[in-house]
Amino acid sequence: MKQLQVGLDDRAYSILIKEGLLLEVGQELKLRQIAKRYIIIADDNVAELFGGHVVESLRKADIPVDLLTFPHGEASKNLATVEKLSRDLARLGVDRQDALIALGGGVTGDITGFLAAIYMRGIPFIQIPTTLLAQVDSSVGGKTGVDIPEGKNLVGCFYQPQCVFIDSAVLSELPREELLNGLAEVVKYGVIYDADFFNFLVANKKSILDLEPAVIEAVIAHCCNIKARVVEADEREADLRRILNYGHTLGHAVEAASNFTIAHGMAISMGMVAVNTLAVKKSLLTEDKAQRVKDVLLGFGLPVDIPPELDRRQMKEFLKSDKKSVGGKPFFILPIQIGKVVITDDVDDALIEEAFG
Numbered sequence: 001m002k003q004l005q006v007g008l009d010d011r012a013y014s015i016l017i018k019e020g021l022l023l024e025v026g027q028e029l030k031l032r033q034i035a036k037r038y039i040i041i042a043d044d045n046v047a048e049l050f051g052g053h054v055v056e057s058l059r060k061a062d063i064p065v066d067l068l069t070f071p072h073g074e075a076s077k078n079l080a081t082v083e084k085l086s087r088d089l090a091r092l093g094v095d096r097q098d099a100l101i102a103l104g105g106g107v108t109g110d111i112t113g114f115l116a117a118i119y120m121r122g123i124p125f126i127q128i129p130t131t132l133l134a135q136v137d138s139s140v141g142g143k144t145g146v147d148i149p150e151g152k153n154l155v156g157c158f159y160q161p162q163c164v165f166i167d168s169a170v171l172s173e174l175p176r177e178e179l180l181n182g183l184a185e186v187v188k189y190g191v192i193y194d195a196d197f198f199n200f201l202v203a204n205k206k207s208i209l210d211l212e213p214a215v216i217e218a219v220i221a222h223c224c225n226i227k228a229r230v231v232e233a234d235e236r237e238a239d240l241r242r243i244l245n246y247g248h249t250l251g252h253a254v255e256a257a258s259n260f261t262i263a264h265g266m267a268i269s270m271g272m273v274a275v276n277t278l279a280v281k282k283s284l285l286t287e288d289k290a291q292r293v294k295d296v297l298l299g300f301g302l303p304v305d306i307p308p309e310l311d312r313r314q315m316k317e318f319l320k321s322d323k324k325s326v327g328g329k330p331f332f333i334l335p336i337q338i339g340k341v342v343i344t345d346d347v348d349d350a351l352i353e354e355a356f357g
Ligand SMILES: NC(=O)c1ccc[n+]([C@@H]2O[C@H](COP(=O)([O-])OP(=O)(O)OC[C@H]3O[C@@H](n4cnc5c(N)ncnc54)[C@H](O)[C@@H]3O)[C@@H](O)[C@H]2O)c1
Pocket: 043, 044, 045, 046, 049, 072, 073, 074, 077, 104, 105, 106, 107, 108, 110, 130, 131, 133, 134, 137, 138, 139, 140, 141, 142, 143, 144, 153, 170, 171, 172, 173, 174, 175, 178, 181
């Protein structure tokens, strides 16, 4: 078992990574004594695939447990789902002695974390991420929230889990597109923070795509470690944590302009390549390094070119209205070498257009 620590004073927590951990959740929770009873929250897909295993594991450890579900997909990440689940919790008599378990992808983690933060003004919660994206990114760091029609993730708060349990075995069930969504984030960590990790990805491409247990666990642990270090330094995204948005500002514009027909990971991949072009044009990054990043993304089967049919003007509007832009001026995370980036809003409109390709 790999164990990492997120050092946030009184909100510190462990991340445990082990193949087959899903079946040992009960034992681990017994040791930790976080709550008297647990309510698992999962979408319908994940409840069907893994809900039974986790329920069984808690029952074997004599821990009372219930399972609540909601329909899978981003469309459920809203206040109506939070209201529905809150009422379910109230009907089950859930109180502050109890805790929630987010079993699923980033949608489930974001909903459950937010619900845990506001139900009875806060009850503990645990993350059991089941997509690669959630295992390497969204389950760590305490960002929770839901979408409203005016924008994604606009209602939410920072609320850290009590612990994160990661079982790499669940990834074998994951559809390929969902795996690619996670791989885009994995490449991101190498480019923003760690050249050695980037080289590891290049050297182990096939084993990663084949989900070879030792390699995929090493990848997950490495990404969680980077995320933990970044979050420890800047929990509320005042400065350093912004580097995690590398490729995302442009990626979100691509997603939005495609009416969300382009999946998140694909859009982020295109976004990373486009900001690398910006960095090259600003003479911050050499062309051969930008090419190396492109090659890795292509090697994983991720797209790198923004489709020509997407409306560039619309994309520029999305960039300006992005919730992370300041005074209508978007900021960009630009690599200066592999493993090191700078944060800047000093980018001309004309240059942005060129980077769109
Ligand atoms: N909080 C954060 O820091 C943070 C960071 C990045 C992304 N996010 C959020 O995460 C969300 C995206 O997360 P996601 O990509 O995990 O999507 P998701 O939770 O919708 O999961 C994707 C799909 O995979 C299914 N699934 C999950 N695990 C599975 C498994 N092991 N096998 C088979 N199917 C499985 C789900 O049922 C769902 O249909 C977005 O809402 C995004 O805003 C949050």
